[in-house]
Amino acid sequence: MQVPRRYVMAKCMRRFLLANLALCLSAFAADAGTLDTLTERGSLRIGYIADEAPFSSSKPGADPAGYAIDLCGKIADEIEHQLPQLKREYVEMTLANGFDAVKDEKVDLLCGAITVNLVRREIVDFSQPIFLTGASALLRKDSPNYLQTLFLDEPAIRPVSQRVTSTNVIGARASTTTAATLREALATQVSKTRIADFETHEDGLKALENHEIDAYIADQVLLFNLATRARDPSSLEVGDRLFTHEPYAIALRRDDADFRLLADRALTDFYLSDDFLPLLETYFGAEAPMLHTQIIMEHVP
Missing domain, CATH: 3.40.190.10 (Periplasmic binding protein-like II)
Incomplete structure (x- = not known):
């Protein structure tokens, strides 16, 4: 038996409308804002x-x-x-x-x-x-001279007898843009310096105070606050120079x-x-x- 043409057209139109309705509902769901x-x-x-x-x-x-x-x-x-x-x-x-x-x-x-x-x-x-802000370094006042010169506008001049052995380790917080930038910079150079990742800024501060690292790198505004929480804030200094734009x-x-x-x-x-x-x-x-x-x-x- 031959199906009437108008029935076929009506069925096709119904499918078309249902498809459009589904698309509209999907779009509405996708566009649901915060x-x-x-x-x-x-x-x-x-x-x-x-x-x-x-x-x-x-x-x-x-x-x-x-x-x-x-x-x-x-x-x-x-x-x-x-x-x-x-x-x-x-x-x-x-x-x-x-x-x-x-x-x-x-x-x-x-x-x-x-x-x-x-x-x-x-x-x-x-x-x-x-x-x-921008990235700088938290240093001990006995941190190696090359770091003092790099991060301070007026590095202290110390006699050889007051200098300490460098660990060649710089600390940074894991997963930060500062740590990523530092790694990229060191990758382009032949350097003995390595980077130690810390889960928190407090962990990095303790490592600096314990002479496990020579400097701790972070955004300057965070370092000023971090230095106030040190065992002896007077033994530390925050770098004057900014090396990134944050x-x-x-x-x-x-x-x-x-x-x-x-x-x-x-x-x-x-x-x-x-x-x-x-x-x-x-x-x-x-x-x-x-x-x-x-x-x-x-x-x-």
Whole structure:
């Protein structure tokens, strides 16, 4: 029996409509933004790196604290204007797993001394910058002369009797852009110097104090804070010279322009408020006025 032509056409049209509906639903699901996820979940997950004072640090039984944590809080305040019942959850991360956690939507923001670079932007997006620094070195005052000359504008001149034997080891925190840059630089040279990786900045500080390494390399702003936690801060000095350009920002999910715009608006509004300079003074002391001018001039769109 021959099937009527109009029946065949109707069946084909139904398949076509169902296929289009499936595509539309798939596209809608793929385009569900961060705010949709927060609405469904009912909470904002703020990831943070615990060992990056004064940007992010934590103590047992307390929420994390620091400059970057406070700025993430300003973004959370802005989100709560749209989602008043939203809860905040803090999730401790590491530099090794934090970016994948943002990509996989395990956390919504990643806060700390987070450097923006192209490799990381393949995984996550970033807010507008929140700080600018560069890599230098934490040295003992008896660190080898070649390191003093390399990192200090006015290295101390010591008699031979006061010099110590070099270990030819420089420390850096694992998974940082600073450690990666240092390795690339040494790879192009014939050098006896090797790099020791440390899980935390505190571990690197202990190794420096115990003469297991000759210097500890990190971003200068972190080194100033780290030196204050030494057994004898007066025995250490932070390098004057910066060897890299390290813009910090808050990591966000990729491909969500609306959420990034919300974050940038929240940061810009806060930068231009009367509360921003006091916050800088809390974490950076006498450097605050200079930092305030720098951020306003360079990072406000």
